[in-house]
Amino acid sequence: MLTMKDIKKIYRTDSIETHALRDFNLHVNEGDFVAVTGPSGSGKTTFLNIAGLLETFEEGRFELDGVDISHQNDAARSRLRNQKIGFVFQSFNLIPDLNLFDNVDVPLRYRGFSRQERKKRIEHNLEMVGLGNRMKHLPAQLSGGQQQRVAIARALAGEPRFLLADEPTGNLDSSMAQSVMALLKDINANGTTIIMVTHDAGLATQANRNIHVSDGKVSEKAMSLSPEAAQFKPSQHKRVVGLSE
Amino acid sequence: MTDSKSPSFFAENWEIGPIFRALLRNKVGAMLIALQIAFTMTIVVNAIYIIVERSDKMQRPSGIDEANSFYISSVGFSHDFxxxxxxxxxxxxxxxxxxxxxxxxxxxxxxxxxxxxxxxxxxxxxxxxxxxxxxxxxxxxxxxxxxxxxxxxxxxxxxxxxxxxxxxxxxxxxxxxxxxxxxxxxxxxxxxxxxxxxxxxxxxxxxxxxxxxxxxxxxxxxxxxxxxxxxxxxxxxxxxxxxxxxxxxxxxxxxxxxxxxxxxxxxGRILRDMRSVEGTRLRAYRDNSAMISILVTVMTILVIVTGLGIVGLASFSVNQRKKQIGTRRALGASQLSIVRYFMLENFLISSAGVVIGAALTIVLNIVLVDAFSLDPIAWYYIPLGMVALWLVGQLAVFGPARKAANIAPALATRSV
Structure with a gap:
């Protein structure tokens, strides 16, 4: 599903070379909910950027859903991102001048869906995250948790195979964080593979797989699923609609 | 679903609606540029009209062989002249x-x-x-x-x-x-x-x-x-x-x-005022030539200033929206989509400008016709002016739009 083999990523300035990832190896199966933890500067975000086709890498092999990414040009990578990957960012990254409907519409337009198809998907996904009645609101009129749910709706509207989440609860209080986490687990239960970068060890334990990145390398933790996480086996659940904070 | 199709070439996905709605929420900058375009169009179109009218006058044949003719005056002064x-x-x-x-x-x-x-x-x-x-x-x-x-x-x-x-x-x-x-x-x-x-x-x-x-x-x-x-x-x-x-x-x-x-x-006489007819033509139309030069200079400066204004606003807008552009790229926007976004945005601003400009052009022309007994402006100057200003806008915004397209999608995950 997602395979990284000996990935090497180096950031260069005039005088400094920083090895962000070195011999990075990972295989993620369909339906996994992978939590990625590690200290600041360990390479978590670099990994997420490469996994999300936001950045290229120097060496190694990366296959996403059977496609060898190594030699894809920018346009092809953009298309793959749009079709196969949904992003959830720490600071939500909603476009402040667009209402919720238009925000969720952004990736769907790049996808080339018809107007009717886009409308159906936007309404469905905003309903799913409990914001179906606020489609004409601007992001600034929502709480942080609500904004993150809009971001999740936007990420899911294109029905991606992967959902990549970068500290999705980092800007939320614990109550909202749990609400968003519950939504993510529900999405995973519905079959979407999730890779989530987080600093929060508590949240990480709710994933069904936990990897630790340190000094640009993976060290996978033992599968010690918490009872709570164990409840969310992907094959056993359908998507739940309308979570509240 | 149209997954297999390239998403970039369907007009319904060109984000005209969202861009328009976003512009309505941030009117001031866009309105200033639209007004600048309107004033530029008003002045440029009327100036071009005057230039063409003067040039036509200057091109009128005198009917004589100007290139090979001259004249000279003789003034007698002696008492037996x-x-x-x-x-x-x-x-x-x-x-x-x-x-x-x-x-x-x-x-x-x-x-x-x-x-x-x-x-x-x-x-x-x-x-x-x-x-x-x-x-x-x-x-x-x-x-x-x-x-x-x-x-x-x-x-x-x-x-x-x-x-x-x-x-x-x-x-x-x-x-x-x-x-x-x-x-x-x-x-x-x-x-x-x-x-x-x-x-x-x-x-x-x-x-x-x-x-x-x-x-x-x-x-x-x-x-x-x-x-x-x-x-x-x-x-x-x-x-x-x-x-x-x-x-x-x-x-x-x-x-x-x-x-x-x-x-x-x-x-018993003096000779004076020997001039070629070509030289006489230049003197005859000296004021017209000077006016044309001044109008061309003013027009050029105006168009450059307007172009720079558009470049400035677009560059400012790109810098302000780096994160947003990175996010769009992360969500699947190609570089072409980003270029198109900014060019469409400018097209909408320019459209407002040229529509206002068309009205102001007519008003100014009425004033000029009244004040200087000119003929009314020919209708086709208006659409030509609109197209010209649209082109100026598109050319001016192309650089910043390309700069925006080069913003890395990874910016979406950075804390900037």
Whole structure:
């Protein structure tokens, strides 16, 4: 599903070379909910950027859903991102001048869906995250948790195979964080593979797989699923609609 | 679903609606640029219209062989100066020089800005209005010297030529007029004016013995600049002007030769104001040329300032929206999509600008027509101006749009 083999990523300035990832190896199966933890500067975000086709890498092999990414040009990578990957960012990254409907519409337009198809998907996904009645609101009129749910709706509207989440609860209080986490687990239960970068060890334990990145390398933790996480086996659940904070 | 299709080329996905709604939420910057475009269009379109109008005027043919013609004045001062004898000797001398096609004594020169005017009417009597006309007094060499062609009738014969004294008020009984003058005197009759009688000084009859195709009056700013009459007269005056036509390419040499030979031939006069007709044309249209230069300069500066304004706003907008652009890229926008986004945004702003500009252009034109008696602007200047300003906008925004397209999608995950 997602395979990284000996990935090497180096950031260069005039005088400094920083090895962000070195011999990075990972295989993620369909339906996994992978939590990625590690200290600041360990390479978590670099990994997420490469996994999300936001950045290229120097060496190694990366296959996403059977496609060898190594030699894809920018346009092809953009298309793959749009079709196969949904992003959830720490600071939500909603476009402040667009209402919720238009925000969720952004990736769907790049996808080339018809107007009717886009409308159906936007309404469905905003309903799913409990914001179906606020489609004409601007992001600034929502709480942080609500904004993150809009971001999740936007990420899911294109029905991606992967959902990549970068500290999705980092800007939320614990109550909202749990609400968003519950939504993510529900999405995973519905079959979407999730890779989530987080600093929060508590949240990480709710994933069904936990990897630790340190000094640009993976060290996978033992599968010690918490009872709570164990409840969310992907094959056993359908998507739940309308979570509240 | 249209997954298999390239998403970039479907108009319905070009984000016109979201861009428009976003612009409505951030009106000030966009409105300022739209107004700048509107004012620029207003001034540029009217300026271009004035330039074209002036250029058309400047391009009008005078009817004479400008490239190979010049004139020179002779002013007698000695007490025994005989005007008529000197004039005839001078003309004989000039006509005999190598390179001269013909020469004539003339009272005024087309394009020169000073000359004689009279009024012709088709019926005798003070109760009838006349038609204003410039007057050129020439002998039988006149038409050949000026290089004007008869389209009807005949040239003056030597016996037609009368001597005109300075204080004389009566006129010869023959006249050659331009076709334009014939059409004014006898609308819809044109060449049929040949042989008809017109009246000068209200009651003096003149028979139209010839019609020439084209000849301008000395005053280029006169609305009826092609109203011209030619009379068969040679002036008996101490001041005399000779108009000379040379063979192609020999004008400058002949000018020096004429000046030198005339100076030698008679020491009782001075020679002055020798000018080529080309030089006279430049002087005649000097104000128009200056106005065109000023308008072109103003237009260029305005367009550059407007273009820079658009570049500035777009660059500012790109810098402010780096994170947003990175997010769009992360969500699947290609570089082309980002370029298209900014160009569409500019197109919408420019559209508002050119629509306002079209209205202001018409208003300014009405004011100009009223103040300076111009013709109203031709309708097609408006759409041409709109397209030009749209293009300026698109060209100006292309650089910042490309810069935006180069923003890395990874910026979406950075804390900037």
């Amino acid at each position: 005989n005007s008529l004898v000197t004039t005839q000797e001078d003309l004989n001398l000039i006509r005999s020089l190598d390179g001269v096609i013909d020469a004539v004594q003339i009272n005024a020169v087309p394009l020169s800005g000073s000359g004689w005017s009279m009024s012709l009417q088709t019926q005798p009597g003070t109760e009838f209005d006349g038609t204003g006309t410039a007057v050129y007094m020439i002998d039988e060499h006149g038409l050949n010297s000026l290089d004007v062609a008869l389209v009807a009738g005949e040239n003056f014969s030597p016996t037609d030529i009368q001597t005109r004294q300075s204080s004389q008020t009566h006129w010869p009984d023959k006249v050659i007029i331009t076709l334009a003058m014939a059409n004014r005197l006898f609308p819809d009759e044109g060449l049929a004016a040949l042989g008809k009688t017109v009246y000068i000084n209200d009651i003096e009859p003149m028979i139209i013995t010839g019609i020439v195709d084209q000849l301008q009056a000395p005053w280029v700013g006169w609305d009826n600049v092609e109203n011209v009459m030619l009379t068969p007269e040679i002036r008996d005056a101490k001041s005399s002007r000779y108009f000379v036509r040379t063979k192609p390419g020999q004008r400058d040499r002949v000018m020096n030769e004429v000046e030198s030979q005339l100076a030698k031939s008679n020491s």
